[in-house]
Amino acid sequence: MEEISKIYDPKKSEEKWYKYWMENGFFHSEPDGREAYAMVMPPPNVTGVLHMGHVLNNTIQDVLVRHARMQGKNTCWVPGTDHASIATEAKVVALLKEKGIAKKDLSREEFLKYAWEWKEKYGGIIIEQLKTLGCSCDWERTRFTMDEDLSKAVIQVFVDLYKKGNIYRGVRMVNWDPKGLTAVSDEEVNYKEVDSRLFYVKYKIENTHEASSGQATDEWITIATTRPETILGDTAVCVNPNDDRYKSLVGKRAIIPMVNRSVPIIADEYVTMEFGTGALKITPAHDINDYNLGVKHNLPLIDTINPDGTMSKEAGFYIGEDRFIVRNKIAKELEEMGQIVKVENIKNKVGYSERTDAVIEPKLSMQWFLKMDKISKPALDHVLDGTIKLIPDKYITTYRHWMENVHDWCISRQLWWGQQIPAWYCVDGTKPECREAIVTETNPGKCPHCGSINIRQDEDVLDTWFSSWLWPISVFDGFKTPGNKDISYYYPTNDLVTAPEILFFWVARMIIAGYEYLGKEPFRYVYLTGTVRDKIGRKMSKSLGNSPDPLDLIAQYGADGTRVGILLCSPAGNDLTFDELLCEQGRNFSNKLWNSFRLITTWKPEDIEPNEDALKNSSWFKNKLDEQIASIEKDYSSYRISEVLMTTYKLVWDDFCSEYLERIKISCRNGFPQKIYDDTIQYLEILLKLVHPFMPFITEEIWDNIKQREDKDRIIVAKFPTPAEVDNSLVTHFEDIRKSFVRNGRNLHQQIYLPLKQKLILISPEPNSLGL
């Protein structure tokens, strides 16, 4: 046996064992006769660097995988990365800007070339970082959502859903950035509270000077708006149907000032009676809510603003002038016409583009949608009937609510990085059918209706989630070669570990795809982790700079210590406030484990009979072990991972180190019986196995140091302990002794061993029970 170093060196073990496991195929899985345990990793963004959220998420996954592996299952944990179209494209654009290259000066092909170069260079960083954490992924199966096969699957699915009539084109409001001349996602819009002026503008009621009352006076309705420039695009005035002030006006028509257009006065519950005058002008082309009302009440759309934020021809006035200049001009003009009742200063929220800081202009655009009503039905049913279990189950209510009110999924994005939509348009079509999009997996070459070869592909790419929703199927090539060996063996996978924020974006959609394409759930258990927060409850994020670098933590406390640290505070589904102190506790635990092993190595077993105390002590611990193993097994099956860890921690620290080893030390002080030595080693091995899913490195290291072992005899594949029958009387009997025995701030060693050494007579309540 090698000399056991006094201090455990985590770094040395981490390097040594990770390499060993990789090179000897302990992580790799191929279908065989054993029971499968499969799990797909939520693919981190290629732009990502390891943060505490990844540490939490992947540690839990690794614990589950290692536990399953030790249960003798054929485990396959598939890693990979997500192309993350928005985040990556933004990153590449920023990088090009630094080089003095503007995206708009590049062709699509040129831009994508840069993007791929970026991906090849930086896209693998997070994968390497996950290895330092000890993740036992099947790295040979690493996938990327834009790999050729996976992209093909995405296109195939799009075409299939289109043919089934589930995909359609429709109009939708997008956040338009008039400076960047691009649509931006909701996440890229910052809402800021600003000082605005609220203009009260009166609109004339049509034909009121001929009112039946006989009085030749005009009647007016006053609306309130912060955006007078959009008056030119008004197509209705709306009031609340319960508003007594306006009941008589509903059904009449109002005249839009300046353009003198007659528009209906309609009623809808949407209007807040208390705000402004309780009358709302409706501009369906330039406000999302107005748009929805427009759809509901069948109102015409007048698009009065150009993409660059200037007034369009449709506006009729101030054509080509900027919307904010026009705002003031129109306000002034209305004032002169005597149609401004008053102006109020208010604070309201205005959306700004994250990239250019321009005020976002809601703009109508053609987008692709996936119908969700029918396709999502099985995904709701099978969560409700328990085929798929959410852990913790409190998320079922939220899930249900969302799935019952699911709206169609807008799957197109105005970006270049991603799978380009497989739709072509005939540019110079002569027949009416030529105006339809041609949806096929490959370029059709010509218009099938008129034969024109002048066709062009849709510019947009698909939403990133439209590729990741296929992840559990596509990583096993379930679309490329349906029914292949891998997909039949590994699908449905067992567990999915992810954050509740993406329960709908991702989890729900994977379930939908699973039922749609394989008729089966993609996974059986969804373990939802909490959000990692700092001590004052803020979400840990890069932008706040309040997150420790996991790599620093690993360097300081070891991968094992870091893993324990993050798990000590992480019940499923609850947020966790992370404190570096926990990693220190984790490191201390590995230290304790190491030292207990060092103690055992100092014992020299002899061929003598153990005394009664040693025997009793040994059988007590055996029982304690079985009792706790049963509890651990129960906690694993209910996914109470941090409970498992705490039980294991106390079993090692309190029961094994503080009790068992201390007593053995005393009862075997005059010679160490072989039987007790063998028992102790056996107990240590059981404990190491229990600890291994949490602390893979130190356990493998100690395991290896216990004795000479075969290459296959590694703790990573050792059989996970199962409980034997527990003799409760024995457990409680010894606990009673313990309670009566320890007192006055002296431990067993101090109470028994030292007095003996000093040839003093021991005084204890039950000296004989310890065989002294």
Place this chain on the structure above:
RNA sequence: GGGCUGUUAGUUCAGCUGGUUUAGAAUGCUGCCUCGACAAGGCAGAGGUCGGCGGUUCGAGCCCGCCACAGCCCACCA
């Protein structure tokens, strides 16, 4: 604004089907201890009106109602 969840030692959390004695654990704190695995350690101790108010019950941390506060998701009020 709509939906959901939570509130238990200083801190982070358990507490499962209402009934284990005095509501647990870890950590932190305080005191004592260099002893032969470990001071990254050992032993002991202090710490709680279970967010507030009311109700149901023989009995409530747990069930019901209201209130307060916090968080999450969705929508983004002219």
